[in-house]
Amino acid sequence: MAKTSEPTIIKKYANRRLYNTGTSTYVTLEDLAVMVKGEEDFVVFDAKTGEDITRAVLTQIIVEQEGKGGQNLLPITFLRQLIRFYGDSMQGLVPSYLEFSISSLTKEQEKLRGHMTEAFGSSALEAIEEQVKRNTEMFERAMKMFMPFGIGGTGTQTSADAAQPAAQRAAPASSSDLDDLKKQLAAMQKKIDALGTDKS
Numbered sequence: 542m543a544k545t546s547e548p549t550i551i552k553k554y555a556n557r558r559l560y561n562t563g564t565s566t567y568v569t570l571e572d573l574a575v576m577v578k579g580e581e582d583f584v585v586f587d588a589k590t591g592e593d594i595t596r597a598v599l600t601q602i603i604v605e606q607e608g609k610g611g612q613n614l615l616p617i618t619f620l621r622q623l624i625r626f627y628g629d630s631m632q633g634l635v636p637s638y639l640e641f642s643i644s645s646l647t648k649e650q651e652k653l654r655g656h657m658t659e660a661f662g663s664s665a666l667e668a669i670e671e672q673v674k675r676n677t678e679m680f681e682r683a684m685k686m687f688m689p690f691g692i693g694g695t696g697t698q699t700s701a702d703a704a705q706p707a708a709q710r711a712a713p714a715s716s717s718d719l720d721d722l723k724k725q726l727a728a729m730q731k732k733i734d735a736l737g738t739d740k741s
């Protein structure tokens with residue numbers, strides 16, 4: 542189906558069948574996965590209650606994809622750590638962090654693909670690990686600048702904050718902090734560009 546500016550409405554009935562109102566046909570989770578990969582936006586509503594259940598259905602798609610042999614994207618360690626964040630004081634920060642990380646990876650995927658094609662092996666994995674490390678450091682710095690007193694301004698401290706002197710934790714973000722972050726971003730971009738052009 543052609544892409545439109547409005548998301549396609551998918552209705553889920555009590556018998557668990559999914560109905561695509563755009564094509565007037567019943568669809569499966571696999572069909573919805575194809576739509577996601579094709580960047581076709583959709584929302585899923587419970588046909589009886591009208592509740593938006595898009596998040597639950599997308600999660601079901603991930604579970605189904607993970608169940609296919611040889612297609613696992615989520616390491617067991619990651620899943621365990623993710624579960625531990627539920628109910629934790631850091632829970633509110635996790636969605637933003639994950640969205641930030643996957644967005645950065647999406648923007649740089651073509652460069653990473655090119656590098657992996659040219660240098661398939663450990664060097665490609667090292668490049669990805671380095672990118673993830675840089676993303677994490679940049680995100681942590683940004684969070685410290687925007688929330689110098691802890692998550693939500695309540696005084697809750699992260700382990701990194703606890704290791705800093707009290708005076709340093711209490712100081713608000715200065716212009717020099719912003720300048721440092723800009724310099725780090727520029728340096729990271731140069732490294733990424735170098736990966737895309739490195740033929741060695």
